[in-house]
Amino acid sequence: xxxxxxxxxxxxKADCPTCTLVRPVLxxxxxxxxxEDDDAGLERSWHLGIDTVPTLxxxxxxxxxxxxxxxxxxxxxxxxTHVSPLGDELPPHRPGCGSKTQDPSLVDELRARFxxxxxxxxxxxxxxxxxxxxxxxxxxxxxxxxxxxxTEARVLRMLEGTTRAPDEVVALAPPDLVECTxxxxxxxxxxxxxxxxxxxxxxxxxxxxxxxxxxxxxxLATTWFSGPLLIVDGPIAERIGMNSGxxxxxxxxxxxxxxxxxxxxxxxxxxxxxxxxxxxxxLGWPGKYTFCFAERTDTNPWDTLAASRGVxxxxxxxxxxxxxxxxxxxxxxxxxxxxxxxxxxxxxxxHPKLVIAFDAVLVVSPEHARIYRDAGWDRARLHAELAAxxxxxxxxxxxxxxxxxxxxxxxxxxxxxxxxxxxGLLIAHAGGGxxxxxxxxxxxxxxxxxSSPVTVPIGT
Amino acid sequence: xxxxxTVLDPTSExxxxxxxxxxxxxxxxxxxxxxxxxxxxxxNVFLDRLQQLLEERGARVERFAKPTFTKPAxxxxxxxxxxxxxxxxxxLAD
Numbered sequence: 001x002x003x004x005x006x007x008x009x010x011x012x013k014a015d016c017p018t019c020t021l022v023r024p025v026l027x028x029x030x031x032x033x034x035x036e037d038d039d040a041g042l043e044r045s046w047h048l049g050i051d052t053v054p055t056l057x058x059x060x061x062x063x064x065x066x067x068x069x070x071x072x073x074x075x076x077x078x079x080x081t082h083v084s085p086l087g088d089e090l091p092p093h094r095p096g097c098g099s100k101t102q103d104p105s106l107v108d109e110l111r112a113r114f115x116x117x118x119x120x121x122x123x124x125x126x127x128x129x130x131x132x133x134x135x136x137x138x139x140x141x142x143x144x145x146x147x148x149x150x151t152e153a154r155v156l157r158m159l160e161g162t163t164r165a166p167d168e169v170v171a172l173a174p175p176d177l178v179e180c181t182x183x184x185x186x187x188x189x190x191x192x193x194x195x196x197x198x199x200x201x202x203x204x205x206x207x208x209x210x211x212x213x214x215x216x217x218x219x220l221a222t223t224w225f226s227g228p229l230l231i232v233d234g235p236i237a238e239r240i241g242m243n244s245g246x247x248x249x250x251x252x253x254x255x256x257x258x259x260x261x262x263x264x265x266x267x268x269x270x271x272x273x274x275x276x277x278x279x280x281x282x283l284g285w286p287g288k289y290t291f292c293f294a295e296r297t298d299t300n301p302w303d304t305l306a307a308s309r310g311v312x313x314x315x316x317x318x319x320x321x322x323x324x325x326x327x328x329x330x331x332x333x334x335x336x337x338x339x340x341x342x343x344x345x346x347x348x349x350x351h352p353k354l355v356i357a358f359d360a361v362l363v364v365s366p367e368h369a370r371i372y373r374d375a376g377w378d379r380a381r382l383h384a385e386l387a388a389x390x391x392x393x394x395x396x397x398x399x400x401x402x403x404x405x406x407x408x409x410x411x412x413x414x415x416x417x418x419x420x421x422x423x424g425l426l427i428a429h430a431g432g433g434x435x436x437x438x439x440x441x442x443x444x445x446x447x448x449x450x451s452s453p454v455t456v457p458i459g460t
Numbered sequence: 461x462x463x464x465x466t467v468l469d470p471t472s473e474x475x476x477x478x479x480x481x482x483x484x485x486x487x488x489x490x491x492x493x494x495x496x497x498x499x500x501x502x503x504n505v506f507l508d509r510l511q512q513l514l515e516e517r518g519a520r521v522e523r524f525a526k527p528t529f530t531k532p533a534x535x536x537x538x539x540x541x542x543x544x545x546x547x548x549x550x551x552l553a554d
Contacts, residue, residue, distance in 0.1 A: 122469040123467075123468065125466050126465050126467065150467050176474065188470050215530065215531065217532060269471045270470070272472065448528070
């Protein structure tokens with residue numbers, strides 16, 4: 001150790017002209033050389049977080065880093081080492097090279113090798129002759145479509161998408177009510193095909209799905225169609241590449257498709273909610289593979305759905321969705337007429353003679369939304385006008401009325417009832433710029449007896 | 461490069477405990493039989509008839525109901541049933 005300079009460490013690699021250049025200088029100094037060309041040196045470099053080689057690091061007596069410099073600059077090195085003159089024969093400065101730990105072709109493998117120990121999930125070794133994709137099916141881990149095999153390297157890369165610790169418990173996952181950690185969500189997000197930047201949305205969705213208000217257990221167990229729908233709001237939607245425009249509810253966008261799927265796989269694999277076991281849906285529907293979209297912002301005449309439910313910024317709203325019914329209205333040019341169309345179609349949710357028992361989401365498309373914007377109708381106005389139009393005369397809806405056995409109990413004849421309970425109708429905005437079509441998404445048994453929509457902020 | 465030959469278990473890793481089944485009673489005469497109504501429509505009609513048939517055979521019947529069929533039975537209710545009954549029949553009617 002040199003007086004006053006502490007212990008010096010130099011991180012180098014062979015394939016770096018600057019490292020080769022400074023080698024004679026390092027040989028003159030009392031400095032420990034860490035080479036990225038051997039495993040121990042590479043691991044040390046990984047843990048030191050080296051970006052550039054050569055890096056010169058000063059440690060205090062306790063071994064803690066005091067400061068570091070990178071590349072070669074005679075002036076800097078002389079000041080850092082308190083040795084002068086230094087490297088007279090070298091040019092005055094040369095930039096360094098990228099550290100091996102930052103090599104894109106190595107980074108995932110190194111992360112698995114050097115920080116894999118943070119993962120606690122059971123390792124499953126696949127047999128040599130086993131096809132890895134077939135193996136995922138055979139173990140019952142998929143929704144019927146192929147999944148990405150969740151290797152350590154992939155799961156560690158996925159965990160880069162969140163600041164949360166892998167062992168942090170996100171929620172108790174129904175139906176088995178087991179502790180679901182950030183790591184388990186990441187494993188399932190890998191399988192679903194997510195990118196790391198999608199993970200915070202998946203974590204928020206898992207948290208929301210596992211609340212008693214959302215009642216994921218009941219949603220699985222019911223014979224009704226429903227599965228969780230995720231509507232994403234806030235700047236994160238665009239940042240992670242979600243689709244809120246053309247074909248927003250359809251196929252083709254990775255973020256939409258994989259985020260919704262990751263929630264379903266988490267419930268299936270961690271919670272144990274499998275079709276035919278706890279999931280008793282009579283028919284089900286394809287939205288149970290994945291159903292996730294973002295609200296469109298540039299054409300939205302209103303605040304976001306999440307903001308209207310008290311959560312500003314990045315947020316996800318979960319809804320127990322049981323299918324989509326399209327609404328055609330290509331002729332209305334004023335909000336009064338269009339609203340009457342919406343009300344007429346909303347009346348049929350679940351059954352035209354049933355009231356209050358089912359929630360719904362009305363997804364207003366851009367061409368329909370423009371009519372409200374031009375007329376100056378805010379969200380509250382639309383809700384109020386719809387509520388007024390969606391009053392049901394009990395006499396028309398009691399059992400037997402209209403020659404239909406299904407209906408309300410006889411004592412409700414003569415009573416006027418709302419189609420939707422308070423807060424049971426949500427209004428969202430999405431879709432492509434062309435098409436005078438909107439969508440009604442049917443819910444499940446509403447409120448305390450079933451599921452309530454849940455909106456939560458998306459963290460990091 | 462990375463190998464995909466080892467993967468991480470995506471499940472809860474709950475090892476099945478292998479709970480042995482309770483032996484079937486030889487007779488229901490004198491047994492305390494719980495009937496759990498999950499509150500689906502007309503489940504009670506079925507259970508009423510079942511209660512009648514069980515009582516004809518000498519069972520003592522206790523009736524219970526879940527607050528809502530959409531949610532699991534509350535822990536307190538499950539405990540109450542376990543203290544009051546020898547066997548229980550759950551009506552999954554629709």
